[in-house]
Amino acid sequence: MIHAHQLTKRFGGSAAVDAIDFTVEPGRVTGFLGPNGAGKSTTMRMILGLDAPTAGSVTVNGRAYGTAGAPLREIGALLEAGAVHPGRSARGHLRWMAASNQIPASRVDEVLDLVGLTAVADRRVGKFSLGMGQRLGIAAALLGDPGVVVLDEPVNGLDPEGIRWVRVLARRLADEGRTVFVSSHLMSEMALMADHLIVIGRGRILADTSMADFMRDHAASHVLVRTPQPVEVARLLADHGVEVTPQASDDRSLHVHAGDPAAVGELVGAAGFTLHELTLVRSSLEDAFMTLTADAVEYHATEQKGVAA
Amino acid sequence: MTALAEKTRQTQQPQSATSTRAPGLGAALRAEWLKLTTVRSTWWTLIALVVVGGGLTILLGAMNAEWLASPGADEAPAAFITWGMMLAPAAAVVLGALVVTSEYGSGMIRSSFAAVPSRGRVMLAKSILVATLLFVAGTATAFLGYFGTNPFFEAEGIGLPLEGDVLRAMYGSGLYLAGLGVLAVAVGFLVRHTAAAVSILLGTLFVVGPMVLLVPGAVGDWIVKLMPNNTGGGVAAAVSFNPNLLDPWTGYAVFLAEVVIVVAVAAWTLRRRDA
Numbered sequence: 001m002i003h004a005h006q007l008t009k010r011f012g013g014s015a016a017v018d019a020i021d022f023t024v025e026p027g028r029v030t031g032f033l034g035p036n037g038a039g040k041s042t043t044m045r046m047i048l049g050l051d052a053p054t055a056g057s058v059t060v061n062g063r064a065y066g067t068a069g070a071p072l073r074e075i076g077a078l079l080e081a082g083a084v085h086p087g088r089s090a091r092g093h094l095r096w097m098a099a100s101n102q103i104p105a106s107r108v109d110e111v112l113d114l115v116g117l118t119a120v121a122d123r124r125v126g127k128f129s130l131g132m133g134q135r136l137g138i139a140a141a142l143l144g145d146p147g148v149v150v151l152d153e154p155v156n157g158l159d160p161e162g163i164r165w166v167r168v169l170a171r172r173l174a175d176e177g178r179t180v181f182v183s184s185h186l187m188s189e190m191a192l193m194a195d196h197l198i199v200i201g202r203g204r205i206l207a208d209t210s211m212a213d214f215m216r217d218h219a220a221s222h223v224l225v226r227t228p229q230p231v232e233v234a235r236l237l238a239d240h241g242v243e244v245t246p247q248a249s250d251d252r253s254l255h256v257h258a259g260d261p262a263a264v265g266e267l268v269g270a271a272g273f274t275l276h277e278l279t280l281v282r283s284s285l286e287d288a289f290m291t292l293t294a295d296a297v298e299y300h301a302t303e304q305k306g307v308a309a
Numbered sequence: 310m311t312a313l314a315e316k317t318r319q320t321q322q323p324q325s326a327t328s329t330r331a332p333g334l335g336a337a338l339r340a341e342w343l344k345l346t347t348v349r350s351t352w353w354t355l356i357a358l359v360v361v362g363g364g365l366t367i368l369l370g371a372m373n374a375e376w377l378a379s380p381g382a383d384e385a386p387a388a389f390i391t392w393g394m395m396l397a398p399a400a401a402v403v404l405g406a407l408v409v410t411s412e413y414g415s416g417m418i419r420s421s422f423a424a425v426p427s428r429g430r431v432m433l434a435k436s437i438l439v440a441t442l443l444f445v446a447g448t449a450t451a452f453l454g455y456f457g458t459n460p461f462f463e464a465e466g467i468g469l470p471l472e473g474d475v476l477r478a479m480y481g482s483g484l485y486l487a488g489l490g491v492l493a494v495a496v497g498f499l500v501r502h503t504a505a506a507v508s509i510l511l512g513t514l515f516v517v518g519p520m521v522l523l524v525p526g527a528v529g530d531w532i533v534k535l536m537p538n539n540t541g542g543g544v545a546a547a548v549s550f551n552p553n554l555l556d557p558w559t560g561y562a563v564f565l566a567e568v569v570i571v572v573a574v575a576a577w578t579l580r581r582r583d584a
Contacts, residue, residue, distance in 0.1 A: 048423045070332050085417045087349055093420075100425050
């Protein structure tokens with residue numbers, strides 16, 4: 001269990017993490033989602049005691065990191081960029097980590113096997129691909145068989161097979177009763193992996209909810225209507241209290257804010273108008289995420305904000 | 310793949326129930342030793358140390374033996390018996406700095422502090438290992454230089470017995486390099502960058518050190534005496550090329566005080582800064 005209380009980190013004048021409260025529960029995968037620069041990595045570094053909070057606190061199993069026992073047996077972390085010396089072999093890296101926490105050396109071979117790096121265990125890490133580096137980082141995180149696993153952007157650089165492997169692994173770790181905290185800037189990845197979602201933007205928590213609730217609340221749908229009589233149809237729907245947005249890209253299309261295409265079709269048909277298309281468009285979670293964080297994106301292109309949800 | 314499943318944990322059970330007691334300095338030392346011996350730079354710098362420290366001594370001793378034995382010689386043979394140890398510090402400080410700055414360069418320092426949250430312990434473990442390794446390598450290299458050079462001196466009738474200041478210069482070389490290694494570790498933690506750390510250390514020893522000889526007057530004399538290459542280098546030389554320096558052991562005590570000051574500043578900042 002990870003618990004943050006009024007956790008704050010300021011760099012100079014600006015707050016990278018701004019008085020956030022959250023709890024990461026065991027037995028489920030908690031996604032930590034936010035755009036780049038939202039404060040994800042800073043928060044994870046504070047969990048691991050690498051950055052000191054400006055104010056507030058964060059605890060792992062009720063204690064500040066590293067204040068009791070062997071830290072790697074309690075919490076394992078995949079840090080950004082692997083955090084490995086390029087001149088050392090994968091096995092060499094894991095061996096010193098094991099020694100530092102009095103983990104048996106036999107465990108090194110176990111985790112190498114677990115992440116599929118046994119064949120390249122003695123190659124220098126500098127020659128590894130991004131994906132192999134990520135696997136080594138995950139091996140390091142699991143070295144101490146910890147009850148809490150923190151993975152910062154674990155799918156970065158992985159091929160589709162590797163991404164699925166991380167997803168299955170995270171799920172299994174959670175099913176074993178561990179606390180699993182996974183950061184990502186990709187909503188689509190989180191939707192497949194996480195049971196619970198904490199969304200952060202500009203250092204503030206924007207949402208802390210179950211994945212199912214988040215999908216229901218944020219992924220609003222609409223009905224796309226194409227008709228040769230767009231003006232008339234729009235007036236008809238508006239008269240019936242349905243909100244309609246004309247599509248700028250196509251003057252025959254209407255964006256109808258309703259969840260039931262059948263009702264829209266019956267209404268339009270009863271009035272005798274012609275329909276060329278009637279489609280339920282489910283807004284993607286990516287859109288929902290973009291909408292949620294539109295005002296909280298640190299660096300964004302100016303031409304668009306999120307697509308309407 | 311079953312290793313994880315075997316150790317399924319109870320969700321509410323605190324981890325301390327299953328953890329062993331906290332690993333101490335011994336575990337940190339073992340981890341740092343594995344780090345030190347699993348990168349090539351350690352071996353390259355040690356080879357450089359032996360080649361420069363021992364090889365150059367033998368080469369210059371062999372070339373100058375005849376001159377040193379001649380009436381016109383204005384240097385003592387003993388001044389040449391550890392000649393290479395004037396350059397060996399370069400290898401020592403590179404080794405000491407890399408032990409720290411290579412971790413900052415690759416981001417590995419975060420793995421190190423996650424594994425060993427006590428930063429002072431990480432610094433202490435690195436310092437102990439670097440000092441030990443350099444003491445052994447430095448002393449061995451000095452002996453190599455002695456045993457390689459002395460036959461040439463003996464052939465000219467100016468052989469040096471292994472006793473007194475000559476013997477002291479042997480393990481004194483190890484002591485000087487050990488101190489420099491600790492200094493380099495501390496500078497590495499202070500500046501956290503390989504090029505910066507190595508430049509500062511080499512610049513201090515090999516550029517600023519000789520340049521302060523140009524400072525005039527009593528102030529200049531004291532600056533020369535207090536430069537670390539002179540305070541620490543005294544014990545590494547059987548006979549000094551410069552007579553206006555502190556006594557070898559007095560100088561070494563001052564050198565250790567200088568090292569301790571830098572170590573203290575580095576430890577203080579290390580505790581405060583984010584990794």
